Amino acid sequence: MKKKRFDPEKTIYAVVAIACFFVLWWFLTTFTPVKNTTPDPIAVLKLLFESFYTPIGSKVITGHLLVSLRRVLVGFGVATVLGIILGIAMGTSKWASAIFKPIFELLRPIPPIAWISLVILFFGIGETSKYILCGIGAFTNVTLNAYTGAQNVDPELVGCARMLGTSERDIFFRVVLPSCTPQIFAGMQVALSTSWMAVLAAEMVGAQEGCGWMIQRGSDTLNITLVMVGMIVIGLVGMLLATLMRAIERRLCSWNIMEG
Amino acid sequence: MEHHGGVNKTPIISLDHVSKTYLSVHKTNEVVRDVSLDVQENEFVVLFGPGQCGKTTLINLIAGLQLPTSGEVKVDGKTVTAPGPDRGVVYQTTALFPFCTVMGNVEFGPKSRGVPKKQRRERAQYFIDLVGLQGFEKSFPNRLSGGMRQRVGIARAYANDPKVMLMDEPFGHLDAQTRYMMEEELEKIWQKEKRTVVFVTNNSEEAVYLADRIIILTNTPTRIKHEIKVDLPRPRVYSDPAFLEIRRQIEEICDDTL
């Protein structure tokens, strides 16, 4: 990992680019027909600040955020645990692989969003179905990565542990599991963003609160400003989640970061 | 830990007419043919042979990572059927656990066998110091140079207190200079912590420098071709005429094969 150095040229370009973006946006929405459909950046920022104390629907913006986050984290958390167990089982045991892989391969190509209707019919439009949809989004990614990770454990390391007199149980916890962690983490990162997407879709289709509901509400009431505010917040949170995952990964997998 | 053994005692490693044939889907591949070999306690035996011969297979057979197709391998009087902590292996690729620190690697074996933390730490520290890696206890292997990694490998094998050390071309990947240094270090460590060592190499200089006895192997299927005792005083000098004479002998014997 190279340390980030402060690069003045980069910063200047970035500032100029972003300034250009906003000026162009402002220009288009002030002087051209685009203004009939699209709000200018100032209106969006204004609504963004207002939304922190003026409720949209039943909650202020942070309330919606927390609702969505809770759904994601519950679904993601449960699915990650299950996915790791199933993935490693399939990767280490031929029996588990023979039993579960065909079913997994059958269901895997169905995107989590396509499950929405069935899950809603099954569980209603309450919290359970949101958790499950987020879970489906995370589960396939984590399972797949844990599976490949467990398959690619260096047999020499396992042999080496045997030579050192390690019991089979210890080999699993002290060799196989740590060997897979980087791969599992890679899966979890993708899984978290898929979950984040799934919760938006689920909320857009049927909910009374949450970020997805917020932008859908904006769309239904022809309120583009609200849609844009929602997108900004959703993007920021998505970024935050990704950064958080990377930070945890750096903590846990520092041994895996290659020199240079 | 101290053993007082005459040469005539029962050997600690004995290979009795061992053969190994690999079966793959398309062909059968005979790698080791009828090898019989006795290694005495605290002896340093070098298996010397050309590039693609079954040296690694021999090591794996003694280690118990593979089982012979016919014949028998005994270590300390017991037939080898599985890998075990009485034999320590140092690999060419080092096979360090990338997710463990240097300390974690060295104490891996003792920890597996349930040695209490304080004791195993002390023991691991002793061997880390012995291989000259003090100060690197908390480093991960990806931060170490090739030579340093191999030192960890040696310390890890030693820390588990095996009766027998098996070294499979441990310095094969190192550059020449590091290699000389590691040979010297290994010799010193071995003098201090006497063990039975079976060491594989294809470098005659390394063989003569380290060995009590050199076993020269043929190409696959591997058989024992010749045995040379090396009685030079240690530490040996690479340019000593007697040293060079033995190297010349080895090379002569090997040339015959061709």
Add this chain to the structure above:
Amino acid sequence: MNEYAIQKRKERIKFTIVSVISLCVFFGVWYVCTAVLHLKPDYVLPSPVQVVEAFIQKLTQTNPDGATLFGHIAASLQVALTGYLLGAIVGVPLGIAMAWFRRIDLFVTPLFDLIRPVPTIAWIPLMILWFGIGLGAKAAIIFVSAFVPCVINAYAGIKQTKPVHLWVAQTFGASRREMLFTVAIPTALPLIFTGLRISLGTAWMTLCAAEMLASNKGLGYMIQLNRSLARADLIVVAMLTIGLIGTIFTVGLNALEKKFVKGGRRG
């Protein structure tokens, strides 16, 4: 054939049988839970037999969602491919340009980083408000979803070109342009393909969402409408079709990749 080969083969046959049994058990349990025990009403969880029946009916009938299965598939494919191809055509060259030309990199990367964290699904309402619910809006959504992974991977691919290779090209007197086409792009090709594969997956998933929210045809619409009609059998048919087409896409792209990427994928 030797002993080992026979043993290997036996093992393979054994585990294939286990797999088949496992699938049978899966469908068996599904069947028993629905058709025999009726744990859930049909409109919530149909039996496999009902799904097959619905599938066969749907091949010819337009009821109740206004199109045959092929009609929906065609509608979805039209949207997905339009948006995906546009995304790839714009995204890959942009990614390459960003990685190869420093000024473009400096200028475009911050803008790209600005929109990248917004999940494509969050674009749906905006696109609908801008473009209505026709082909345009949906294609625009798919475009965004395909565009982002294409750019990221093409960019990363070019960036991983080893300086040594560029130096070799330079000593042969290659111009910068030639270096791009003979060294950098071939190096990037495996990752570009990874990007194309990822973006196809995302595009296909986004399509479902887009069609659920704004459409009157297509597989996503089929899923959405049949929920309000409580026709779970048709929902399952649509889900399986989506999964199947997604698999076909992946297989096709892998075949393309094998053909184009010479020297194999590198780690």
